[in-house]
Amino acid sequence: MRILWTVAGYELLRLSRNKVVMLVLFLLPLLLILILGAALSKEFKAEDVKITPVKVAVVNQDPSRWSEPLKAYLDNARTKEILQTQELSSRDEAVRALQEGRAEYGLIVPEGFGEALLQGKPASWELIAGKDRGQNLIAETALESYLAYANSMQAAALTLGPQAVMNQLADASVYAGIPETFVAEGRLGNEGKEYTALQYYAVSMLVMFMLYAGMTASISLVNEREDHTLFRLGSMPVTMNQILFGKMLGNGLLSLLQAGVIIGVTHYAYGVDWGNRPAILLAVCLAVTLASMALAMLSSLYCRNIKSVTMAFQIVIMLMTFLSGGFIPQLGALERIGQLTVNHWAMQSILQLMLDGNQQLVLHHVTVLAAIAAALAAVAYAAYRKVGYRE
Numbered sequence: 001m002r003i004l005w006t007v008a009g010y011e012l013l014r015l016s017r018n019k020v021v022m023l024v025l026f027l028l029p030l031l032l033i034l035i036l037g038a039a040l041s042k043e044f045k046a047e048d049v050k051i052t053p054v055k056v057a058v059v060n061q062d063p064s065r066w067s068e069p070l071k072a073y074l075d076n077a078r079t080k081e082i083l084q085t086q087e088l089s090s091r092d093e094a095v096r097a098l099q100e101g102r103a104e105y106g107l108i109v110p111e112g113f114g115e116a117l118l119q120g121k122p123a124s125w126e127l128i129a130g131k132d133r134g135q136n137l138i139a140e141t142a143l144e145s146y147l148a149y150a151n152s153m154q155a156a157a158l159t160l161g162p163q164a165v166m167n168q169l170a171d172a173s174v175y176a177g178i179p180e181t182f183v184a185e186g187r188l189g190n191e192g193k194e195y196t197a198l199q200y201y202a203v204s205m206l207v208m209f210m211l212y213a214g215m216t217a218s219i220s221l222v223n224e225r226e227d228h229t230l231f232r233l234g235s236m237p238v239t240m241n242q243i244l245f246g247k248m249l250g251n252g253l254l255s256l257l258q259a260g261v262i263i264g265v266t267h268y269a270y271g272v273d274w275g276n277r278p279a280i281l282l283a284v285c286l287a288v289t290l291a292s293m294a295l296a297m298l299s300s301l302y303c304r305n306i307k308s309v310t311m312a313f314q315i316v317i318m319l320m321t322f323l324s325g326g327f328i329p330q331l332g333a334l335e336r337i338g339q340l341t342v343n344h345w346a347m348q349s350i351l352q353l354m355l356d357g358n359q360q361l362v363l364h365h366v367t368v369l370a371a372i373a374a375a376l377a378a379v380a381y382a383a384y385r386k387v388g389y390r391e
Contacts, residue, residue, distance in 0.1 A: 003238055007246025008253065011220065015254055021216055025258050029209040030265055036205075037198030037270070053084045054139040057094040057103035057128075060087065064114030073146055082142050094128065104130040105139040133364050195354045199273065202266045203354075204326035207288055207346045208317060209262070210255050214292030214299075215313040217251035221300035222309050244384070248293045255292055259285045275353030283366055284349045287373040291342045294376035301380075301387045342376075345369035 015021055058074065060067055074085045086103065088094050097103035106128030116122065127143060129136045221244065263281070266272040274281060295316065303309040321327060323334055324343035338344045349365040352358075 003242050004246045004249060007238070007242060008250035011247050011250030012254060014220075015216065015250070025209060025213060025216070025254070026261055029205040029258075029262055033198065033202045033205050033262075033266060034270065036201040037196070052135070053080070053082060054135045054142075055102070055104045056083050056085045056139055057088050057097045057106045058085045058109075059089065059091055059094050059107070060109045061111040062109045062113040063111075067109075067114065070109070070146075079142070082138060091126075098128060098130050104132055104135045106130075107143060134361065137358065137361060195351055198266075198270055199354055200329065200351070202262070202270070202272045203347050203350045204321065204343075206259060206262050206350075207343050208321045208326060210259055210285065210288045211292045211295070211317045211320070211342070212313070213251055213255035213258060213289070214294075214296035215310065215317075216254070217248060217293060217296035218299045218303070218309045218313065219306050220247055220251070221296070222303065222306050226305060244297075248297065251296065252289050252293050255289045256285060259289075273354060274350070275356065277353055277362075280362060280366060281350065281353060284346055284369065287366070287369045288342065288346050291373040291376050294373065294380040297380040298376075298383055301383050342369065342372055345372065 060070070073079055074083065085107075086097070088097065091106075091108050094103065094106040094108065098106055106126075108126035108128065110124075110126065113125070125143070125147065127140065129140075224243075263274055267274060295313070299309050299312050303312055320341040320343045323338035324341045324347055325335065325338060326343055326347065345365050345368045349362060349369060352362045352365060
């Protein structure tokens with residue numbers, strides 16, 4: 001372990017003496033953030049993320065009077081801005097619609113729900129989650145808030161008697177107020193925050209240049225082969241594993257230092273708000289660093305010279321940045337492809353932190369990012385075990 005840290009320290013010292021590398025990794029991203037943020041501040045609308053209506057498959061098997069306020073709620077124009085419902089006849093049909101992509105969420109109202117509710121007996125809906133976690137959260141919020149209304153009616157039935165509730169349900173004017181109670185417009189963040197063009201491109205450039213740190217690691221590894229210094233290193237009391245992972249560790253530490261500088265300078269000099277959860281921000285930076293080093297290892301194993309390493313990294317990083325919306329926020333149909341990139345999940349994680357977004361949603365983004373980084377690291381290690389680091 002001591003040798004590993006020694007190699008890492010030597011690598012950091014070597015890189016610190018390279019003025020071009022320091023300028024590219026530390027000064028260039030800060031300049032790009034300032035230029036892009038200032039140039040696009042008027043055109044870039046710092047609006048809340050627009051909610052895409054959730055396609056909900058509804059199976060209502062309860063013929064009681066309770067179905068009327070539910071139908072009024074789902075048919076209301078403001079509700080339709082959040083939930084686009086389609087009535088189906090059975091649970092199996094709803095599940096099939098979810099599997100085929102015709103629906104994103106399922107609501108099953110069982111037979112006897114209304115009667116059980118009015119009698120104070122256990123009554124529940126079945127909510128079937130789809131594949132998109134974000135859409136699931138939107139649907140759950142809208143439907144569970146309505147269930148709170150149902151619970152209040154059940155409490156009234158237990159206190160005043162079922163007939164009092166039945167009389168209220170018979171009053172059509174009650175239905176008109178239900179959607180206004182549970183469908184409200186608001187900002188995505190808990191504190192009503194918005195991210196600006198400066199914040200958006202600060203995140204985009206941070207992720208992109210952290211990935212570029214992997215290119216310096218790959219160039220360093222390939223350079224040892226091209227200069228034929230790998231044999232001399234091998235004659236020293238160190239193993240190839242210590243050389244390889246020491247260089248990775250050194251460049252990984254440089255990547256984290258780079259992230260700290262970018263975040264610190266943009267916060268204090270540009271006024272960029274990075275959110276109030278530094279532990280999660282650090283986790284995102286660690287995951288991006290792991291992915292960057294995995295790409296470095298893969299490119300150094302299969303690219304035989306520095307020119308091919310540089311070209312491969314340029315293509316991969318620029319393509320991932322573009323597809324993830326790093327240059328242009330809205331890409332339409334290409335956004336689906338962008339979800340396969342490291343940049344997408346890293347950017348969404350940090351942007352949600354800036355918006356003070358839902359903790360569960362933020363952790364979901366970070367978890368997916370960590371899984372992608374871990375998968376890349378596993379592939380890189382498997383390739384290293386097979387190919388090896390040698391001249």
